[in-house]
Amino acid sequence: MSFGQGGPSWGPGGTGTPDWAALAEESAARARRKKWLMIGGGALATAAVAAIVATAVISTGKNDPGGTSGKNASELPSATALPSETAEPEPSFSSVAPLPPPDPKDYISDVKKDRAPVTVDAFFPGKKLTMGNRAYSKGATHRTTKCAAVTKAGLGPILTNNGCDQVIRATYSRSGVAVTIGLAVFETEAQAKKAAQQAIGSIVSLGGSGVPDFCRPGSVCRRTSNSYGRYAYFAISGFTSGKGVTKADKNVFAVGDDLTNFTFRQIRHRGEVQASAAATAPTA
Structure with a gap:
């Protein structure tokens, strides 16, 4: 089957x-x-x-949103055409070095640059002076173009021979001690430095305005001299009672140091103000 x-x-x-x-x-x-x-x-x-x-x-x-719609595959950007990462912007620096800031001392070393007014109040303003915790009362002030007239014991000819233009004096007192600062003005730093280095004698003390005459002829007082820029400054310190100063009288030395330090700062500040004004002045 x-x-x-x-x-x-x-x-x-x-x-x-x-x-x-x-x-x-x-x-x-x-x-x-x-x-x-x-x-x-x-x-x-x-x-x-x-x-x-x-x-x-x-x-x-x-x-x-990238706009690839309707494009052929050959029209689309290849993977190699796309950036691998976003480049960060790099900082740029000027190849021109900035000018250094003005030196304040340049503005108090030569009369051609030191154009600020020369007055008593420009250097010794106000009625009182405070240095640390010590307060001083301001006494009489005086300004003259006859430099030798306010000196004694040989300082006058030194100021005159070095071209002194004027002398500003100011007196301060505290606790029976007084000091007179004599600020002599010259045209150049070299003249002021030479006058301070050659200094003999002293500035004449200035009484008045609440301060009795002190450091009169025959008195023993402390005398110092120094300079900064085109300014020489001289100090004479002593007791208002007429007592003679000895090395043990540290308070007299402290008063004289305070006032000479203050004078130095005022001169330096004068240079700083003028240098700052020059640095911020618009260029032509």
């Missing part, structure tokens, strides 16, 4: 016994075909999904 095409085949001899080996081979072949059909179908489905995703990605480019 036999079936039509596609039916089971029988083994040789026509005994009616199925050829089990052939049947097994046919079954395995059918399974392999089914497996390949499933794999092929899965690949087609994957390709279809990928195509849909690609279409969706390209479609979203229509709203791309």
